[in-house]
Structure formats: C-alpha cells, structure tokens
Amino acid sequence: MDFKELKSKTEHELHTSLAAFREKLRELRFKDSNSQLKNVREIRTIKQSIARVLTLLKTKKIEPAITPVEVKDLNK
Secondary structure, eight states: OOHHHHHTSOHHHHHHHHHHHHHHHHHHHHHHHTTOOSOTHHHHHHHHHHHHHHHHHHHHHHGGGOOOOOOOOTTO
16 A cells, blocks of 8 residues: 555554554465465565554654744844
8 A cells, every 4th residue: 555545544544454454464474374375575565564554653643742842032
C-alpha cells in the first residue's frame, strides 16, 4: 500500500489494516514453509507495509504531544 494512501487513514483504520497485513504475513509464512509460495518477494512487501503503518501510528501518537515553542519578543 502506498504511503500517501496510509497517511490519509484514521488511527482506527491504520490499526485494522495493520492487523490485516500481519494476518497476510502469517499466511505467506505458512505457504513459504510448505513450499507453496510462488512469489517470495511478497513477504518483503508486506513487511514494508507493516513498517509504514507502524511509523504512521507512532507519528500520529507523538504529534499531539508536541507543543509549539513560545517565541520571546527579542525587540525589548
């Protein structure tokens, strides 16, 4: 999934897509262990998608905690 698509999702939607990606990764690992998986690269793309979702969730969690720094009037 594209980073731009993920960025527009809400936190709840990100959690549901994270669960879906993890389930897909689990299925791919089972297929790989049974030598049924044709495209092994798909595991890598799913892992990258999981990392993107986790990164977005972390940034969304940090953003509200960041407060703007008060700028002092230097003209005095």
